[in-house]
Amino acid sequence: MTVLSVNVNKIAVLRNSRGGGEPDVSRAAQACLDAGAHGITVHPRPDARHIRDYDVYALAELTQARAVEFNIEGNPFAPPRAGYPGLIELCRRTRPAQVTLVPDGDDQLTSDHGFDFERDADALRPLIAQLHELDCRVSVFADADREGIERAAELGADRVELYTGPYADAFAQGDIDAALHAFATAARRAQAAGLGVNAGHDLSQANLGAFLHGVPNVLEVSIGHALIGEALYAGLDATVRAYLDVIEKAG
Ligand SMILES: CC(=O)[C@@H](O)[C@H](O)COP(=O)(O)O
Numbered sequence: 001m002t003v004l005s006v007n008v009n010k011i012a013v014l015r016n017s018r019g020g021g022e023p024d025v026s027r028a029a030q031a032c033l034d035a036g037a038h039g040i041t042v043h044p045r046p047d048a049r050h051i052r053d054y055d056v057y058a059l060a061e062l063t064q065a066r067a068v069e070f071n072i073e074g075n076p077f078a079p080p081r082a083g084y085p086g087l088i089e090l091c092r093r094t095r096p097a098q099v100t101l102v103p104d105g106d107d108q109l110t111s112d113h114g115f116d117f118e119r120d121a122d123a124l125r126p127l128i129a130q131l132h133e134l135d136c137r138v139s140v141f142a143d144a145d146r147e148g149i150e151r152a153a154e155l156g157a158d159r160v161e162l163y164t165g166p167y168a169d170a171f172a173q174g175d176i177d178a179a180l181h182a183f184a185t186a187a188r189r190a191q192a193a194g195l196g197v198n199a200g201h202d203l204s205q206a207n208l209g210a211f212l213h214g215v216p217n218v219l220e221v222s223i224g225h226a227l228i229g230e231a232l233y234a235g236l237d238a239t240v241r242a243y244l245d246v247i248e249k250a251g
């Protein structure tokens with residue numbers, strides 16, 4: 001069965017918008033695990049607009065205590081700066097079960113493409129080896145429509161994470177057949193090369209089922225943006241009622 005790793009970046013975004021500690025990222029992660037999520041994902045960025053280094057340390061402790069997978073995603077080439085020790089150093093300090101390497105720049109709103117394994121081979125190979133020495137499984141972010149996904153295996157990667165943004169766009173346009181075919185083909189090619197296949201980006205309750213139905217043997221999906229948004233809708237009714245209860249009891 002495919003495992004679900006919940007990306008809690010968006011909880012940090014909300015917290016950072018006010019300063020202080022609420023909403024609490026670790027508490028939200030605990031709630032996800034209590035509900036049955038198999039793991040927690042974060043994608044810290046050098047500008048610290050989402051998850052911060054201290055969140056990574058706290059979540060590493062939490063996931064170790066709960067014996068669930070911690071997946072840290074990020075750009076291994078982004079240099080360290082104040083408050084961000086760099087992806088590899090964060091992994092050295094926290095030893096996540098899985099690291100997902102993503103080639104995104106600071107100026108990107110969010111991740112929007114995978115690696116070019118031909119071009120990035122020499123840079124990726126030693127980083128993957130370094131992460132293996134830290135006992136981390138290494139997954140690399142990949143486009144379904146780019147040639148050469150198999151090359152990730154030659155670089156030493158254990159898995160690829162298929163960038164599902166284009167699938168989500170196709171789903172929104174009501175036209176998924178070509179996209180699903182491309183993703184299923186990429187997954188099969190990766191699996192034939194010995195790679196495990198993860199998937200993520202813009203997956204949601206609406207589009208996830210068709211994806212898992214159409215793409216074989218997806219080991220893990222990491223989902224954040226839509227899941228946290230949906231959680232707000234699911235929780236608003238009970239929360240507003242709880243406030244009204246407080247007001248009624250006070251009056
Ligand atoms: C690699 C990937 O697709 C996710 O890590 C994504 O980038 C998270 O999105 P946000 O950074 O917008 O939370």
Ligand SMILES: NCC(=O)COP(=O)(O)O
Nearest residue numbers: 007200201202222224225
């Ligand atoms: N790797 C994808 C991820 O962690 C979450 O992406 P999204 O659901 O926030 O788009």
